[in-house]
Amino acid sequence: MKKPNLLFKELLAIFIFALIAFVISGYFDVLENFIAFSQAHEAWELDEILVTSMVLTFVLLAKVIKRSQDLALEIELRKIAEQKIQELAFQDTLTNLPNRRIFMTKLSFVMKQNSQNHSQQAILFIDLDNFKEVNDTFGHSTGDDLLCQFARRARGCIKQNDILSRIAGDEFSVLLSNIKDPHDAAIVAERIIQGLSLPFSINGNQIRVSLSIGIAITPQDSISAEELMSFADKAMYFVKHQGKNNYQFFSQEINSKEIQRLEIISTLKNAIEFDKFFLEYQPVYDKNQRIVQLEALLRLNSKETGLISPNLFIPIAEKNGLIGEITTLVISSVCKQLKHWRLQNVNIKKVAINISSIELRDPFFVGIVEKILKKNDIAASNIEFEITETAIMQDIDQSIITLNKLRDLGITLAIDDFGVEYSSMSYLRILPIQKLKIDKMFVDDIENSEQARLIFNAIAALGKALDLFVITEGVETEFQARYVLKSETNAIQGFYFSRPLHPDVITKKMQCSITHVPKLLKK
Structure with missing residues (x-):
């Protein structure tokens, strides 16, 4: 972290101040008058007092400059800390994807915005099957690399205006902000499953993962963002219980089974x-x-x-x-x-x-x-x-x-x-x-x-x-x-x-x- 370089501006300000003081003193013959006054009152030792005052003034200026720099550094560090807090609040630090908080905020906004034109949105709740076995076999570092590679590959399977988010652990979600019918969501789910079926090369290991995907559609499944996510989650668990590596739309039957x-x-x-x-x-x-x-x-x-x-x-x-x-x-x-x-x-x-x-x-x-x-x-x-x-x-x-x-x-x-x-x-x-x-x-x-x-x-x-x-x-x-x-x-x-x-x-x-x-x- 570099210190903010404000020394030049501060010195320039001091120089301008000194130049103005010099011009004013020259205009009013301050120096000649002071010398004459000092010679008339030698017992007062005014020249020593002047020198001391000048030294103290420079010391004070140095202190002011130092404090000014420290204050500027503190402000800069505070801004960086606030930026980091913002990133932690809205962004997953491992994959750099939006986290659950920002995803839910955007989901609520999109649902509210599109409710008037009767458009549909879909949530894809994605879970990596048997991810724990990857961590147990190859270590958590390899598991983290797998999540990052998964995020990049999954991002390539969806449109630019769709939102991919890491919810927690090995769980991800996709917001399809505007679909014509549920079949569009199925196409995306199939594309993601197919795209992620190829092995991931990590530290010389070829690692394959399968996916379980639950799909919930708004407005027919729910008009609540939290409920929609919950329904997609339930559909995903239904896939896991049925053998994994597939996708499933939410239904009331699934809801009853999950309950x-x-x-x-x-x-x-x-x-x-x-x-x-x-x-x-x-x-x-x-x-x-x-x-x-x-x-x-x-x-x-x-x-x-x-x-x-x-x-x-x-x-x-x-x-x-x-x-x-x-x-x-x-x-x-x-x-x-x-x-x-x-x-x-x-x-x-x-x-x-x-x-x-x-x-x-x-x-x-x-x-x-x-x-x-x-x-x-x-x-x-x-x-x-x-x-x-x-x-x-x-x-x-x-x-x-x-x-x-x-x-x-x-x-x-x-x-x-x-x-x-x-x-x-x-x-x-x-x-x-x-x-x-x-x-x-x-x-x-x-x-x-x-x-x-x-x-x-x-x-x-x-x-x-x-x-x-x-x-x-x-x-x-x-x-x-x-x-x-x-x-x-x-x-x-x-x-x-x-x-x-x-x-x-x-x-x-x-x-x-x-x-x-x-x-x-x-x-």
């Missing part, structure tokens, strides 16, 4: 904090129709909506970082229940618990499990973890590491919903699993379809060939039960034999030795 999602998140957080989850246990029977183990099934009740399906709240928990805490609660609850049954002399040999891909990727998960087992004095052999193929395949290398550690601990491992997704024979061979569960979808049609029966028999035979304990789940009719019991299956599970039961009901069944279903008649 439901937020309510479920709130219910989940409340349930975690106050331990409001509960478990039911579904028996698994062997071919002699005796209970050989149980599967723990998580339940969640809401005062407003009643029982919430796990198929609804589990994916939401996974996507919002809550599944880890929930799984820990489930494992703890199962271990406590096993300990309670043991004290009641109820012989439950094994309980299966479903775990997600989040746990398989968590390097601390095995340690957490071991700590819970020790705290409740439960043998690892009493616990079985069921993992879907989808969960394992999300990170096969890390999954195998975690599964090996769990098996070394003594926990039984089972592939759940086998055949629904990947069914890779090569991975099935190398995974450290002991059990295979055939999904309900392969059982549903065996009564009416020869092809369904062939597929079911093939999966059961595969499990036997790999020396895996095969459990068929989802058995709901007598025909299914009789057919499955004659197959290569080792055990059977489903509503035909028993629905999920409260722990007290399980206790009563076991204490009364009601561990089988006579003649396949009891449901």
